[in-house]
Amino acid sequence: MVVAAAATAVAVAHTLVFWLNRNSQVAFLSPYLLKSQDLAERILSLEADLNRQSENTLKEKEEHEKTRTELEVKEKQLEEERQNHTLTVQRHGEELERQSRELERQREELERQGRELKMKDGKLNRMKTLTIVYEKFRQWIEGEASNSSSGFTEFSHSEVDDSIPKDQKYHLGKGSYGIVYKAEPRGKTVAMKILDKSSWQGEREFKQEVGILKRIRHPNLVILLGACSEKFALMYEFLPSGTLEDCLSKEERKESFSWEESQSGNQHMLCSCIPPQYQA
Structure with missing residues (x-):
């Protein structure tokens, strides 16, 4: 609107100047018209x-808007990248935490397996020790059995019958x-x-008992020297000093022992049950 008004004013001014140049009567108005x-x-x-300036401002505004839009796009891209990076870091952290838990579980499992292996190793060592002890004991038993068998005698039915004394004084006891x-088979x-x-x-049970008794060796037990399965007879070594009952029941054979002597006797009896190679 301002441009149009200015253009109109210029046109009017040119018209007046042209008219004034042709009409000298109004020449005095020329300076004012020239100023207009x-x-x-x-x-x-x-x-x-x-x-x-308006065009430049508009261009600058457009450039500014374009720059702002580009910055917003870049900012949005950066935000997306930041979020993606944060998500990646979070996932990486979660993966590291999962791996850490897995490593901890594996460590605990290895420790448990280590404890089990130690227990198994201890059991194996004990089994080895028991095996060695059992083997030594078995060898000792077999050796004792061999020694016992070498001194063991099988008596016949007739030998037992012939050895039974008729005199009552040779009857040592009855149960x-x-x-x-008290007999003398084969002169012994x-x-x-x-x-x-x-x-x-029956005879089978008797033979089983004999097989056990002839292996027993102890300083305080009499030795089984022989047997007769037909007569159910057992031949033990003869003790001329009498039986344990005689020592305990007969007044003339009773003896008193001190507490130390009694303890020493108990220790001797217990230690005598242990094979020599196993005694400390």
Whole structure:
């Protein structure tokens, strides 16, 4: 609107100047008209400057808007990258935490397996020790059995019958399982025990018991020297000093022992049950 008004003013000014040049009567108005023309031209110049500035401002605004849009796009991209990076770091942290838990679980599992291996190793060592002890004990038993068997005698039915004394003074004792005699089978003095057959199931059971008894060796136990399965007879070594019952029951043979002597006797009895190679 301003441009149009200025253009109109310029046109009017040119028309007046042209008219004044032709009409000398109004020449005195020329200076004023010239000033109006100059003002209009200045207004047009300013308007042109304003238009240029407006165009430049518009361009700058467009450039600024473009730059702002680009910055927003870049900012959005950076935000997405930051979020992606944060998510990646978070996932990486979660993966590291999972791996850490897995390593901890594996460490605990290895420790548990190590404890089990130690326990198994201890058990194996104990088993090895027991095996060695058992083997030594078995060898000792077999050796004792061999020694016992070498001194063990099988007596016949007739030898037992011939060895049974008729005189009552040779009857050493009688119990619920049989009678004990002082006899001399094959010229050797023994304590012969004839068992009551009713107390046994049969010859097989008797032989099993004999197999066990002939292996027993102890300083405080009499040795089984022989047997007769037909007569259920057992031949033990003869003790001329009498039986344990005689020592305990007969007044003339009783002796008192001190507490130290009693303890020493108990220790000797217990230690005698241990094979020599296993004694400390």
